[in-house]
Amino acid sequence: MNLASVRIITDDLDRLVVFYEKVTGVSAKRPAPVFAEFVLPSCTLAIGHSQTVHLFGAGSARAADNHTVIIEFRVHDVDAEYARLKPLVDEWVQEPATMPWGNRSILFRDPDGNLVNLFAPVTEEALERFSGRL
Incomplete structure (x- = not known):
């Protein structure tokens, strides 16, 4: 079994699409006016717009x-992402910090209030745990 996707339901599809395009640097695919995908x-x-529910x-x-x-989202440099996204994000939950399990992480809320974590493994143990993963 492979995880194929995670779907967010929103009342403001265009706002979230623009937000995640800026966060990911990827243009959304829009196969329907009420649905968008970021293929990573x-x-x-x-x-998906709430109309799809x-x-x-x-x-x-x-x-x-x-x-x-x-x-x-796994990123290469958490601190660089924090600097890049600081003007875009309205609600920061956690500024850059190294977690007890070895990941450097930032945590913020998207415009709908969903929690988003950008992280990078930084300790030897965390790097080993993520070796071979995308």
């Missing part, structure tokens, strides 16, 4: 109501 080497980040069954997802998931 390791996974796809999908964003009924296709999966009523009440299956609510826009801007995530309190349990962190969307994580």
Whole structure:
């Protein structure tokens, strides 16, 4: 089994698409006006307008109501990403810090309030744990 994608449901698709285009540096693919995808080497980040929710069954997802998931991107230089994104991000949860498990990390909220973590393994143990992964 391979993780194919993570999907965010939003009431403002265009706002989130623009935000994640700036964060990832990747242009979104828009196969439908209510859906966008960021196809990355390791996974796809999908964003669907709340109008798409009924296709999966009523009440299956609510826009801007995530309190349990962190969307994580592995980057080369966390501190450089922090400097680049500082003007774009309205809510920083954590400035650059090295976590007990060996990753350097920044944590912020996207415009819908979803948590986003940019991280890089920096300790020998963390680098080993991520060897062979994209």
